[in-house]
Amino acid sequence: MHDRRRTVEDRIHRTLVERLRPAEHRRRTPCRVSAWQVPGEPVPFAEAVRAPYAHVDLGAHWGPPWTTTWFRLDVTVPDDVAGEDTEIVFDPGFTDAQPGFQCEGLAHLPDGTILTGLHPRRRQIPLHTTPGQHLRVYVETAANPTVLRSDGFLPTLDGDPHTAGHAPRYRLRRADLAVFDATAHRLNHDIDVLDQLMHELPVDSPRRGQIRHALEAALDRLDLHDIHGTAADARAELADVLAAPAQHSAHRLHAVGHAHIDSAWLWPVRETRRKVTRTLAGVAALAETHPQLRFAMSQPQQLEWLREDQPRLFERIRALAAEGVFVPMGGMWVEPDAMLAGGEAMARQLVHGKRFHLEHFGVETEEVWLPDSFGCSAGLPQLIAQARSRWFLTQKLSWNRTNRLPHHTFWWEGIDGTRIFTHCPPADTYNAEITGRELGHAQRTFAEHGRATRSLLPYGHGDGGGGPTRDMLARAARTADLEGSPRVEHSTPAEFFAAAHAEYPDAPVWAGELYLEAHRGAATTQLKTKQGNRRCEHLLREAELWCATAAARDLLDYPYGTLDRLWKSVLLHQFHDILPGTSIVWVHRDAEITYAHLTAELDALVEHALAALTGGPGPLRLVFNAAPHDRAGIPALGAAPIRVSRPDAVRREGHDLVLDNGLVRATVDRHGLLSSVRDLVADRETLAPGASGNLLQLHPDHPNAWDAWDLDDFYRNTGRDLDGTGGDEHCTVDADGDTVHIVRTLPRLRLTQRLRLAPDTPRLDVDTTIDWQEDEKILKAAFPLDVHTDRSASETHFGHVHRPAHTNTSWDAAKFESAAHRWIHVGEPGYGIALINDSTHGHDVTRHPRAGGGTTTTVRLSLLRAPRFPDPTADRGEHSLRYSLLVGADIGDAVREGYRLNLPLRVHDGQTRVEPIVHVDNPAVIVEAVKLADDRSGDLVVRLYESRGGRARATLTTTLDASTVTRTDLLERTWDGERPQTFDPDTGFSVDLRPFEIRTVRLATT
Structure with missing residues (x-):
């Protein structure tokens, strides 16, 4: 019997691949093909249509990496195709890789009308033709290289056009006008859907036997030399098994057409703009023949690009929205990293996202859609509610490496107690293709069986775009009510959430952050990108504050349009493959350039406002403070003529250097390590007995997969301390005024640190400059603290979250690396210590036995990584950053100093103090x-x-x-x-x- 089943399965597979799928197009008429390679960056259609085209033959090589080639296809419609559905089939050299990760195309008519986007699963250009008609079609074809390879996460030069080479990557394979054989297409999907369903059913299932028998009968009726003439007879053999309805208890899947388009990743932002056009052109073309389609799009930034780049297509999309086919949703400007972006920035993601949908579509989106973000902050539910949204979707938690989230539908409770109705699709993908395997997996794994009956299925080619195809819709039509399969129904996200909420209002509650047990290294990779974001977030705070203060006093006009533009640029770069540092070198190089421009423009805005507020040059030395608490008598959010005191000079005690500001005494030994940090107010040593603070540690960093993303726990098994004792390490320590200078030199690392006590506060600042040339290493800064605690507190959006410092459970142990914003705090009743930073996000907290009893707590900051994929140069180069040890600190102190460190005082000469x-x-x-x-x-x-x-x-x-x-x-x-x-x-x-x-x-x- 086993051999018999295998024979049937092999027969089905070969018939589908070799005979039925090719038979969907017949009576082919070759096109005459000409081509023009754009000499530089992409050009608009109006320029391309006037270019000099040269004839090319099938088999011609084209497309150096990241270049654009325009193909011109000419064909005359044969006289014998009257009344037939015709389409041009174009294959510029597609590979078997997923759509969006290789060459792509966009087809136009000679008048510039966009026809459709092209990719490996959508090679056809549908046309309305008449016999004898001459057709001309232009195809803008992008030679995007396949950066993500099937043989592993290997270093690649393809992520940079300067190193990707000039050899063509693709070979023109096909360009012809063909008749679309709808009957063969239908038979193809009849067999394919039943074959996939059969494989999901138990081997001894009666239903499986019925399907196998019907498939054999259909194949017997099909003449492989006359598929067009016998396909209808073969379909008749399948009619009964396809008509058998689903069981009453069958799971219900709300199929939402979707294309998760990464706003940058293995391609630059420039290419994403074209991916958006190609995807939505395909959606518009598909909607003409499939009005049941519901296509939801979640990133208004991408629709704004479409509005700017292709206004005619944007209006077509607006018309489809009015018909209910296109569904604007999601509520955020882009799908950001939901752990690293600041709290106010997350609020603005919602503001700008929802406002775009209201302005251009008249829609109040109620769902927040972050399927691929690398975990979600516990501060997010309140922000969702305060934006007047009420539903949330994510899928990435299915990537957890240790624990499986116990729910698919639940109430998510944030740090303030706000609850948001949340769903994680059990198909475990946001790029579903409506296959039997996906449907079966969703039905088997759905955690709420017995209490809820439905889940959401986001389908369509994504990441690199592409969206739904007619093959997916054909599968959806056959699984709408099919015995043995879940019921598939076309839906919008709002329709799903409303139905799920109504049937399951008492869903369980998950409290706290949605921590992703993967991609932990993304909190550290590409430091310059993260620094640019952090600095711009705080500059935007300053610019709005001082411009509002000046405008309210009629001293200048408030720069509404400029601030709107600057905010949107910052929000774009918080996308979940830019801010986490997980994109190709091109993306991060562009991001650094953008941040430099943003920083300069924001600094100029701030300085212009401060000049207006001070009334021009004057005798007063005014110190402006944008932080929310007073500092040394300077009013919060204001300015005053106050001189800030400085700590005393460093003194030498034997081989040690001692810093003392009356609140803290810090001792630096001859190896450049902190041997003591004494809280003089509490009369307490803060470092663990016998331990050294500010100990830099270097670990090998070889994750099992996803280099820029992952940090696997075994990295901690080996490493070295940079303690001045290594044979290849040279260390010098000296003092200058109130600052201790430490220089460490290793073969691939040179590091300079300046240690200084901040005035009037128990804070030790460590300014670090690094020339970092390591490969596949992670650099940590360790502070072993004499504090006994079982948890740490980390700043998150509008508050903080507690995480365990122990490993009692697998859930606790999985949080061996976590993200924080400006500070992390550890404490015991009555005493605490915080580590503050200006650009670091990754941290780890561990406990260790204390000599004499109890435990100590070590907090480490993750400073730099050196992954090799997708950017083999990631983080190499010179960096400057600051972190600070704040002793005797409660949570309020950590909050205050976190703002102060990130909002340095500004000094202006002026005529009058500025009241807040x-x-x-x-x-x-x-x-x-x-x-x-x-x-x-x-x-x-x-x-x-x-x-x-x-x-x-x-x-x-x-x-x-x-x-x-x-x-x-x-x-x-x-x-x-x-x-x-x-x-x-x-x-x-x-x-x-x-x-x-x-x-x-x-x-x-x-």
């Missing part, structure tokens, strides 16, 4: 943003939050002549049930906040 435009009297309440309202009304918008995890009451006052104050959502619309309140300039506005609650208020003048 707003002030909050409770240090637990942080003013996160001060800006003018986006509607250009002149109203002042203030966003604040409770930062310590407790309840807080605060009074907000302002120097603005405000008449009313109104609570709003993130989009600055009046909060449901709220009314404007009269603002009393004498008493201000009192606000009561829950733990970690975010509050946005709008101050209006008469």
Whole structure:
């Protein structure tokens, strides 16, 4: 019997591959092909159509990496195809790799009308023809190299056009006009769907036997030399098994057409813009023959590109949206990294994303869609709710390496207690093709059987774009109601969430972050990209604050358009393969250039506003403070003529150097290590007994897969301490004024550190400059601390999250590397220590036995990596960064110093001090943003939050002549049930906040 089954299966496979699929096109008429290779970057159609084309034959080689070739196809429609469906079939040399990771095309008519996008699973260009008609079609073809290879994550030069070479990568294979044989197409999918279903059923299943018998009968009726003439008879043999309805209890899959287009990854942003056009052109063409299609798109940035690049196609998409075929959704500007981007930036992702859909489609999106982001912060649920969205989808958690999330549909609870209805598709892919294997996997693994009946299936070629195909829709049609299969129905995300919510309102609750047990190295890779993001986030805070302060006093015009543009550029670069550092060299080189331009423009905006506020050069030395707490008498969010004190000079004690500012005494030994950091206020040593602080450690870094993404736990098994004792390490230590200088030199690493105590605060700053030429290494900075604790606190969006410092369970052990924003804190009752940073995200926290009893806690910062894929040069070069040890610190101290380190004081000569435009009297309440309202009304918008995890009451006052104050959502619309309140300039506005609650208020003048 086994041999008999195998014979049938082999027969089916060979018939499909060698006979039926090729038979979908018949009566082929070759096209005359001409080509023009664009000499540089891509050009618009109007330029390409005027270019000098030269004849090429089939088999011609074309396409050096990253170049563009335009093909011109000419053909005359034969007289004998009247009444037939015709289409040009074009194969420029597609490989078997997934669409989006190789060459791609975009077909145009001579008048510039876009016909469709082309990729390996969509090679046809549908046309309306008449006999004798002369056809001309232009195809813009991108010679994108296949960077992701099937033989592993090997270093590649293809990620950079300067090193990818000039040899053509592709060979023209086919260009002809053919008749589309709909009957052969239908038979192909009848057999294919039943064959896939058969393989998902138990071997001894009666249904499987029925399907096998019907398939054999169909193949017997099919004449392989006359498929067109016998396909209908073969289909008749399958009619009964295809008509058998699904069981009443069959799982329901809401199929949502989708194309997860990475805004940059193994291609640059420039190419993503074209991928968007190609994908949506394919969707528009598919919708003409398949009105049941529902295609959802989640990144407004990409629609904005389409609007700029292809306005006619954008209007076609808007028309499809009005018909319900195209579905704008998702609610964020791009799909960002949901762990590394700052809190205010995540708020702006929602603001700009939702506002685009409202402006261009009239749609209030209610779902947030992050299928591929590398974990999700516990601060995100509240942001979703405050943007007036109520549903969330992610899929990446199916990549967990250790533990499986126990739910597919659940309520996700954030750090403030907000709950969002959440779904993780059990098909475990956001690029489904509606195959039998995917449907069977979704039905078998769905965690909520017995309580819920449905899940969502995002289908369509993605990552590199492409979207749904007519083959996928053919499979969906046959599995809509088919015995043995889940029921597949076309749906929008909102339709799925509404139905799932209605049937399962008491879904279980998952509290806290959605930690991804993979891709841990992405918190560290490509430091310069992460530094650019961090710096621009804080510069945007400064620019809005000072421009709003000056504009409210009629000193300058608020730069609405400029700030909007700058924010959108920063938000784009927070995409989940740019900010995490997991893209090709081209992407990160462009990102660094962009960040440099953004930094210069934002600095100029800030300086212009400060000059206006100071009234021009004057006798006062004004120190501006954009941080939310006072520093050395300088008002928060204001400026004053105050001189900042400096620590005393470093003194030498034997071979040691000692820094002392009256609050902390730090001792640096001759090897450049901290031998003591004593809290003079608490009279307590903070370093673990016998341990050294600021110990740099170098580990080999060879993850099993996904080099730039992953950091596998076995990296900790080996490594070396840079403690001045290695034979190849040279270390010098000296002092200059109030600073200790340390220089370490190794064969592939030169590092200079400057240690200095910050004035008036128990904070030891470590400024580090590194010439980093290591390969496949990770550099850590370790601080063994004399603190006994079972957990750490890490800053996240608008608050902090606690993570275990032990490994009691597999869930605890899997968090061996985690992400933080500006600080991480460890403490025991009554005493704590924080590590602050200006650009570091990756951390690890471990516990160790303490001499004499108890445990100590070691906190390590991940400073640099050196992965080889997809960018073999990642992180190599010179870097500068800062981290700080803050002793005797509670959470409030960590919050304050985190802002201070990232918002350095600005000094201006001026004529008058600058009073803060707003002030909050409770240090637990942080003013996160001060800006003018986006509607250009002149109203002042203030966003604040409770930062310590407790309840807080605060009074907000302002120097603005405000008449009313109104609570709003993130989009600055009046909060449901709220009314404007009269603002009393004498008493201000009192606000009561829950733990970690975010509050946005709008101050209006008469």
